[in-house]
Amino acid sequence: MQLTNSREIAAPPETVWAALLDPEVLKQCVPGCQDMSGTPEEGFQATVVQKVGPVKATFKGAVTLSEMVAPQSLTMTGEGKGGAAGFAKGGAEVRLEPTETGTTLHYEVEAKVGGKLAQLGSRIIDGFAKKMADQFFANFQQAVEGPPAEDSAADAPEATDEAAGEAKKGWIKRLVS
Amino acid sequence: MPKDHGIGASTKRREDVRFLTGVGNYTDDINIHGQAYVHFLRSDVAHGRITNLDTAAAAAMPGVVRIFTGADFEGVGGLPCGWEVTDKHGQPMKEPAHPVLAQGKVRHVGDPIAAIVADTLEQARNAAEAIEVDIEELPAVVDMKAALADGATLVHDDLSDNLCYDWGFVEENKAAVDAAIANSAHVTTLELVNNRLVANPMEPRVAVGDYARGTGDSTLYTTSQNPHVIRLLMGAFVLGIPEHKLRVVAPDVGGGFGTKIFHYAEEAFCTFAAKAINRAVKWTSSRSEAFMSDCHGRDHVTKIELGLDADNNFTALRCLTYANMGAYLSTFAPSVPTWLHGTLLAGNYKTPLVYTNVKAVFTNTVPVDAYRGAGRPEATYQLERVIDKAAREVGADPVELRRQNFITEFPYQTPVAVVYDTGDYHATMDKMLELIDRDGFAARRSASEAKGKLRGLGINCFIEACGIAPSNLVGQLGARAGLYESATVRVNATGGLVVMTGSHSHGQGHETAFPQVISEMIGIPEEQVEIVHGDTANTPMGMGTYGSRSIAVGGSAMVRATEKIINKTKKIAAHLMEASEADIELKDGQFTVSGTDKSVAWGDVCLAAYVPHNYPLEDIEPGLEETAFYDPSNFTYPAGAYACEVEVDPETGHVKIEKFVSADDFGNVINPMIVEGQVHGGIAQGIGQALLENCVYDDNGQLLSASYMDYTMPRADDLPHMDSYSVDHSCQTPCTHNPLGVKGCGEAGAIGSPPTVINAILDALQSGGHKVDHIDMPATPARVWAAINQAS
Numbered sequence: 001m002q003l004t005n006s007r008e009i010a011a012p013p014e015t016v017w018a019a020l021l022d023p024e025v026l027k028q029c030v031p032g033c034q035d036m037s038g039t040p041e042e043g044f045q046a047t048v049v050q051k052v053g054p055v056k057a058t059f060k061g062a063v064t065l066s067e068m069v070a071p072q073s074l075t076m077t078g079e080g081k082g083g084a085a086g087f088a089k090g091g092a093e094v095r096l097e098p099t100e101t102g103t104t105l106h107y108e109v110e111a112k113v114g115g116k117l118a119q120l121g122s123r124i125i126d127g128f129a130k131k132m133a134d135q136f137f138a139n140f141q142q143a144v145e146g147p148p149a150e151d152s153a154a155d156a157p158e159a160t161d162e163a164a165g166e167a168k169k170g171w172i173k174r175l176v177s
Numbered sequence: 178m179p180k181d182h183g184i185g186a187s188t189k190r191r192e193d194v195r196f197l198t199g200v201g202n203y204t205d206d207i208n209i210h211g212q213a214y215v216h217f218l219r220s221d222v223a224h225g226r227i228t229n230l231d232t233a234a235a236a237a238m239p240g241v242v243r244i245f246t247g248a249d250f251e252g253v254g255g256l257p258c259g260w261e262v263t264d265k266h267g268q269p270m271k272e273p274a275h276p277v278l279a280q281g282k283v284r285h286v287g288d289p290i291a292a293i294v295a296d297t298l299e300q301a302r303n304a305a306e307a308i309e310v311d312i313e314e315l316p317a318v319v320d321m322k323a324a325l326a327d328g329a330t331l332v333h334d335d336l337s338d339n340l341c342y343d344w345g346f347v348e349e350n351k352a353a354v355d356a357a358i359a360n361s362a363h364v365t366t367l368e369l370v371n372n373r374l375v376a377n378p379m380e381p382r383v384a385v386g387d388y389a390r391g392t393g394d395s396t397l398y399t400t401s402q403n404p405h406v407i408r409l410l411m412g413a414f415v416l417g418i419p420e421h422k423l424r425v426v427a428p429d430v431g432g433g434f435g436t437k438i439f440h441y442a443e444e445a446f447c448t449f450a451a452k453a454i455n456r457a458v459k460w461t462s463s464r465s466e467a468f469m470s471d472c473h474g475r476d477h478v479t480k481i482e483l484g485l486d487a488d489n490n491f492t493a494l495r496c497l498t499y500a501n502m503g504a505y506l507s508t509f510a511p512s513v514p515t516w517l518h519g520t521l522l523a524g525n526y527k528t529p530l531v532y533t534n535v536k537a538v539f540t541n542t543v544p545v546d547a548y549r550g551a552g553r554p555e556a557t558y559q560l561e562r563v564i565d566k567a568a569r570e571v572g573a574d575p576v577e578l579r580r581q582n583f584i585t586e587f588p589y590q591t592p593v594a595v596v597y598d599t600g601d602y603h604a605t606m607d608k609m610l611e612l613i614d615r616d617g618f619a620a621r622r623s624a625s626e627a628k629g630k631l632r633g634l635g636i637n638c639f640i641e642a643c644g645i646a647p648s649n650l651v652g653q654l655g656a657r658a659g660l661y662e663s664a665t666v667r668v669n670a671t672g673g674l675v676v677m678t679g680s681h682s683h684g685q686g687h688e689t690a691f692p693q694v695i696s697e698m699i700g701i702p703e704e705q706v707e708i709v710h711g712d713t714a715n716t717p718m719g720m721g722t723y724g725s726r727s728i729a730v731g732g733s734a735m736v737r738a739t740e741k742i743i744n745k746t747k748k749i750a751a752h753l754m755e756a757s758e759a760d761i762e763l764k765d766g767q768f769t770v771s772g773t774d775k776s777v778a779w780g781d782v783c784l785a786a787y788v789p790h791n792y793p794l795e796d797i798e799p800g801l802e803e804t805a806f807y808d809p810s811n812f813t814y815p816a817g818a819y820a821c822e823v824e825v826d827p828e829t830g831h832v833k834i835e836k837f838v839s840a841d842d843f844g845n846v847i848n849p850m851i852v853e854g855q856v857h858g859g860i861a862q863g864i865g866q867a868l869l870e871n872c873v874y875d876d877n878g879q880l881l882s883a884s885y886m887d888y889t890m891p892r893a894d895d896l897p898h899m900d901s902y903s904v905d906h907s908c909q910t911p912c913t914h915n916p917l918g919v920k921g922c923g924e925a926g927a928i929g930s931p932p933t934v935i936n937a938i939l940d941a942l943q944s945g946g947h948k949v950d951h952i953d954m955p956a957t958p959a960r961v962w963a964a965i966n967q968a969s
Contacts, residue, residue, distance in 0.1 A: 083305075112877060114221045114286070115222075116221070116465065118879035118880065119468065119879075120465075123886070123887065
């Protein structure tokens with residue numbers, strides 16, 4: 001499955017770039033992330049809990065950053081093993097473009113699943129991957145810009161109803177809950 | 178008036194009482210004191226190299242007894258293949274190793290990597306999560322034609338390519354077939370896919386391995402259609418256990434459909450592990466596991482060409498089939514697209530020249546092997562589809578085009594090796610046309626059209642080769658086993674009788690039908706006959722049940738053994754009545770001396786054999802027990818004509834089966850009710866293939882249809898109502914070479930129905946002006962709708 005999208009962020013490219021390399025920010029942004037450690041150079045280790053269709057699993061995996069051209073573009077690739085649930089892997093090519101109000105973040109995401117996730121969840125995996133990607137970058141935008149005003153939280157245009165519902169709770173609340 | 182017992186009676190199935198009241202004894206019901214449980218860690222990638230496999234942490238988990246990996250099976254044989262196909266150049270097929278647990282490489286999603294044995298199943302599953310396994314993923318080989326392209330990734334590194342064999346049949350006819358096609362007045366060509374299916378028997382596979390340290394005996398309880406075959410293959414080729422130290426039991430088995438013929442890794446594992454840990458080991462497949470470890474069926478991609486002369490006589494048939502073997506060769510996989518397929522391509526027709534080329538291909542998918550019909554549905558589907566297309570192209574009536582080309586004289590030597598002993602294809606065609614009421618079809622079509630629906634009538638003929646098989650013939654064709662059957666008939670002292678048969682019943686009703694034959698022969702009540710099967714310890718070496726062979730081959734062995742019993746009891750009766758053996762008659766359980774009023778009862782004779790006080794001990798032994806092995810001299814050739822009426826909603830593409838009829842010639846019929854049930858079930862599976870079932874892999878070799886959410890099994894409401902569902906077997910041309918004159922009925926429904934359904938759908942679409950010549954199975958609403966809309 002492949003997905004291309006972009007997002008306006010009210011911060012200069014340098015700020016956005018720094019946030020992309022910060023494990024704490026990434027931890028806040030990866031939906032369901034329980035733990036994230038590491039460095040941009042060595043790569044990050046992550047633990048993510050997610051439910052895909054009927055399959056709920058804890059994914060342990062690695063995220064690596066490559067093709068890094070500060071503060072313009074990088075490639076994030078990750079692979080998570082979910083034990084009996086199978087695996088998920090994917091990558092995002094991220095490009096930052098300065099604008100008058102800050103930065104346009106372009107992303108192209110590719111995702112693959114295997115094992116039980118493919119066997120049970122293949123019909124819903126595209127929607128799930130899109131939701132995950134959009135949620136990640138929505139969270140990222142909020143992390144960089146700071147908590148949004150209450151009424152603008154759900155206006156991520158691509159967000160599904162479910163994602164929008166979660167977004168309404170506010171990302172900080174979700175992180176601490 | 179219908180008979181109420183013996184051959185031809187619809188005796189109710191005695192085994193159903195226990196099946197339907199929950200007191201059957203299935204493999205999962207077998208629990209051995211102190212047994213451990215195994216969970217298999219299976220590959221979730223289609224193709225890859227195992228770079229790291231660390232079980233240390235998992236081995237320390239609570240309850241774990243031992244973790245096995247491929248390393249434990251070094252020096253142990255791999256799973257053997259039971260049929261060697263020779264390719265068109267005279268070379269043997271490629272036969273890669275098939276390890277019990279993966280050795281360095283995984284080759285399909287579901288390939289077992291490690292086996293965790295623990296005190297409980299939950300502990301085994303939990304420990305599996307703690308196994309560290311790193312797999313370097315390799316490109317997956319999924320599409321068969323891509324698998325054969327230059328530079329394709331190799332499924333097996335030690336083979337030169339992914340082609341298992343390139344088979345030509347009849348190779349000597351190739352040039353003549355090419356010439357005849359080239360010179361035909363008309364040639365109809367069709368490319369089609371015979372969709373990959375998952376058998377899905379109601380009972381998933383189970384294996385319990387046990388080991389007796391005191392005696393050194395191993396026992397395997399398993400969901401098998403042929404316990405003796407498993408004992409031979411597993412004992413001799415995998416684990417090196419001689420038969421006398423190995424017992425295989427297949428108790429009640431809840432459906433097989435072919436997929437429980439084969440020797441599977443889990444069976445060998447449980448037997449091996451039980452000895453290794455000196456404790457019984459049990460494995461019960463989950464449904465998800467079954468989708469990725471039970472052998473799949475079908476999966477052929479075919480191009481077929483039919484030549485016709487100016488008078489619409491078939492001149493030649495040529496086909497090219499790519500047959501998916503999956504990642505490893507399952508037990509009988511190579512035989513399915515070749516000898517069970519190529520030899521059936523003459524069908525019911527006098528086509529003088531037939532050539533088929535089959536390329537069997539290794540891919541990173543679950544192994545593919547026999548599934549109900551095995552090769553014959555694939556042959557029938559392509560042949561009967563191309564004939565219907567030819568009828569449309571030359572403007573002939575599909576019934577008349579078939580009739581004109583029917584074989585009418587028997588025995589008939591086909592151009593594809595087999596000799597049909599008997600048949601009457603016009604009779605089954607007549608019967609089918611009567612049952613479907615073809616004359617009334619136009620009115621029914623108008624009624625459907627008035628509702629905005631399209632109605633189609635599809636017909637189809639088929640022939641199959643059953644009663645598998647003459648051993649000397651299949652030996653020449655590459656079978657590595659004989660295919661006779663056996664029976665021991667043991668008469669007890671008070672006249673009751675036990676038949677120990679090498680056939681195995683997993684739903685077929687042998688426990689009811691076999692006693693009907695004995696009852697007919699001796700004249701004792703069916704209730705006095707017990708059928709024992711499924712245990713190598715108390716049945717003679719037999720080859721099991723598949724290929725509609727039980728009554729034709731196993732039943733014949735039982736008849737032969739019973740004849741020996743009758744001959745011996747006549748000697749005893751002659752002694753008791755002081756008469757000549759030649760004058761003794763047996764009828765209704767009484768021995769009489771012809772021309773006198775002397776008689777002695779069956780039970781008294783049996784008692785005399787075991788209490789031989791007044792007995793000709795100098796001439797015959799005491800006791801009454803006889804064994805016979807029966808090897809058929811030919812296949813049997815059930816045939817029939819099927820018809821189906823569908824209503825298609827052109828707005829949605831939904832297909833509803835309005836009417837389905839079958840007219841089968843099974844030769845003599847032992848129990849009409851059981852035969853009808855077999856045909857009903859076969860048709861349900863055939864309709865499932867035609868409309869619903871499809872096993873799907875993505876480009877990465879991920880199995881996408883691995884649950885009932887995505888793999889659609891036929892349900893009651895997908896089938897026609899009982900009033901519009903008619904199965905007939907009144908056309909009977911008895912088999913000429915077995916003692917019962919039977920042909921077998923187990924697979925006919927699944928063979929005859931898929932082309933019938935698709936032919937009906939195409940007829941419906943054509944009637945609506947949609948020039949659709951082909952829809953691949955399953956004809957889902959999406960596919961039918963797309964075909965309609967692309968055509969208009």
